[in-house]
Amino acid sequence: MKPAVKRIVAMPVLLFYFAVLSQTTQIKIRQYCQANQAELIEEYREFLSIPNMAADSLNIRHNADFIKQMMEKRGIRAELLFGKSSGTNPAVFGEIKVKDAKHTIALYAHYDGQPVNPKQWSEGLSPFNPVFITAPLERGGTIINYTKGDPINPSWRISGRSSADDKAGVMAIINAYDALVKTKVTLNNNIIFFFEGEEEEGSTHIGEIFEQYKSKLNSDIFIIIDGPRHVTGKKMVSFGVRGDVNMYLTVYGPKRPLHSGNYGNWAPNPALNLVQLLAGMKDEKGNVLIDGFYDDVVPLSASEKEAIAKVPGIEETLKKELGIQQPDGEGKPFLELLSLPTLNINGIQSGNVGSMASNQIPTKAEAVLDLRLVKGNDGERQMQKVIHYIESKGYHVIDKDPVDEERLQYARLIKITHGTGYNAQRTPMDLPIAKSVVQAVQSTIDYPLVLIPSSGGSLPLIVFEQKLNAKVLSIPIVNYDNNQHAENENLQISFLWEGIETIAAVMTMQ
């Protein structure tokens, strides 16, 4: 803290000052990362090698212990926070207090990852055996024969489950702090570290953990390091997130699988029933046809609309990169579509395809739906709309596999269960501390930072508001083309280095 500066309040000068201060810090941080890249990456590879599905509690614990050790090695006193319920995956907590702290800044990332089907990964890639690739393999990338100590090209990517979502967040937060300490930059703020282990299964117990440890988690701003930067590659701050809830549907056919010849034309096929049910939920332009699906949506405010208008258009880039000739949404802008609720088919399966396909009438057909929620939506209410739709198609809805009597009573039977979800959250764009964060991130770049009222993705940020009275912002740090949630997930190394710089700027913000 430099008292002399405190008198200067004119905004342009202040901004200039921050930029200078931050640039010096930034150069130090950058040099630190370059000098220590081999060790940092080695540690990250080790971290990524630990399987991290939320349901795999043994490995989840290995991950939590690994993070705790990483923190302690860097002088951060760390502890595992468990919820009251049995089977809670621990959050890893740590804190650093400084004298005359300006703010208390809490930083969040999650260390669990989405479920993974190793068979869907490209040859040579494997979810928990991280390797370097020159670029995504489908875009002509190749696997690098890397030995520790080889120079690391920042355009390389490291492949593995959670390399981007969201162990990158954990790595960047811990190392931003470490880099500041090692390069002797004064921290202006108290720092709280909070790493969740259940995010990908809906943050089932985060509310419980918040209630139990509320006093430890008191902050001026809770900053979420998760999700991808803008498609243009630009740094971004997001003021909100969509909510999310999953629905699991199972439609029933014959009690045992039937030979498709011996019973074909007589025995109903559950795959056909399910596709007919799902087909009617949306039109061919991607609009949801379920009654009242868009009814609860709170429209964007004037300032949110204005922010959206400033965000660079990405549709043409995306279309080309993703090979999409005709996007859904009838030409509406990308961010406008992301401010509406969704109904997505995450997966569908009945019988088998490929080499295991056989000529049968399957016993059941399953689908997983993903409902993204926006401000105004309530997860329960949104699911009820889907259930009403399904009932209107003649289905009898049950919540477990049917007994014989139910099979013989109802021509159309469907089991519907759902995950634990959460509603959307949006922080007002004119909140003073949010502006400080924005300035800190802006100070690390020489182009206008992308500011969006809400990301398309989801995090249980509403729970932060409800349980901790926290103010919440998201600063995504990873490359957008990271195959998050799917096979061949990867992180471009330069984004890790820049993420560390971004977080260091936030940790030292005025």
Place this chain on the structure above:
Amino acid sequence: MKPAVKRIVAMPVLLFYFAVLSQTTQIKIRQYCQANQAELIEEYREFLSIPNMAADSLNIRHNADFIKQMMEKRGIRAELLFGKSSGTNPAVFGEIKVKDAKHTIALYAHYDGQPVNPKQWSEGLSPFNPVFITAPLERGGTIINYTKGDPINPSWRISGRSSADDKAGVMAIINAYDALVKTKVTLNNNIIFFFEGEEEEGSTHIGEIFEQYKSKLNSDIFIIIDGPRHVTGKKMVSFGVRGDVNMYLTVYGPKRPLHSGNYGNWAPNPALNLVQLLAGMKDEKGNVLIDGFYDDVVPLSASEKEAIAKVPGIEETLKKELGIQQPDGEGKPFLELLSLPTLNINGIQSGNVGSMASNQIPTKAEAVLDLRLVKGNDGERQMQKVIHYIESKGYHVIDKDPVDEERLQYARLIKITHGTGYNAQRTPMDLPIAKSVVQAVQSTIDYPLVLIPSSGGSLPLIVFEQKLNAKVLSIPIVNYDNNQHAENENLQISFLWEGIETIAAVMTMQ
């Protein structure tokens, strides 16, 4: 041959005579099977333990060698017949010639099995580790802790891939011959043994093998031992089969899997596109809506209709057993529906369901269709109707994965490939040798044999007609509830013993 009898031509007397003759033989055969059950079952378990997917050429060869050894052990000179093409799975051939043979009877079974997903089998059951169960596990059956030599209850089932379809056929044919020899019953007929190894992948090379070995395979009647007996449990002779061809559909989404939040509402979901495409192919009563789908069907003849009318109704039994409240087909009789072509969804997959589900927009969605063909249908023509339908829905059809230019040119892209299939076959019900076979089978039972003009299932019997000028009949021997083509396949042991009796009666027929 007993000359004294030759003068007796009046049908009722002749029938009575056959019945007596056959009953004596039948008792001998039954006693033989009982006395040798431990060894027979042990050999069958060993046979079932050899994996037998047609694509697994190494194990297919093990199966063929195993059959050859079984035959040679029983004094049948056996050889492997390969087609000219490389990669042909061998057929196992053998023959027995007798003096003054009345007929030459060729007997067919196939030793390859449908692809199998071991994960879908119930706990304790495994496709290539056969065990005894008291009944299907889903109907309360339990696994039996069997040791060789324990008495075998004929109501038990042996579980394993191809236990019913169609290693049971191979076992029954070889052992029917062996039982006749061991019990010193005079064979009246030359016997040709022919065991195919590619039936479940569409009998790709059977035509080639037939052409090459035509002279060896000359018969008065080719009898197919495959498929299940009638649902009532009654023995059955079938005069025809449906043809069959598989179509493989792949619809494309974004080039890489996308986070369903970050792109949801903008990026089209291939699972949705595929379900919408499939949904329109049939109405909710199971009628195919594709233009001209039923146009080529040759209607049943008067005698075929008459035969169908005599077949016991099974709909109510099936509904109860399979848990079906409302069958497809608007109440038409089962066998009438089986005389129409089908369009069945064998399998559909996009993304994942269950524990591997993740919140993503998948890159592709796949489905496998099964088209059963009836007399009058041509497989190629039938597939063209489906392709025209798909094109009418705005799809551009390709036969390999799309290149970038295609993705950007067409909003709707689908890859369509197909398997090698074959058309339907029907033998006239008044063919004299067919009547002899019917009499032989009838002589082993005290209720009217079920006679059907065509089975619902498929076999490449049209190729037997075309390449060998053969007359063809099918005698199914296994229990109908055998989970053929699917998980938990099983054979009820009593059906094996009765199958041996049936075939022995045919081998000794006048």
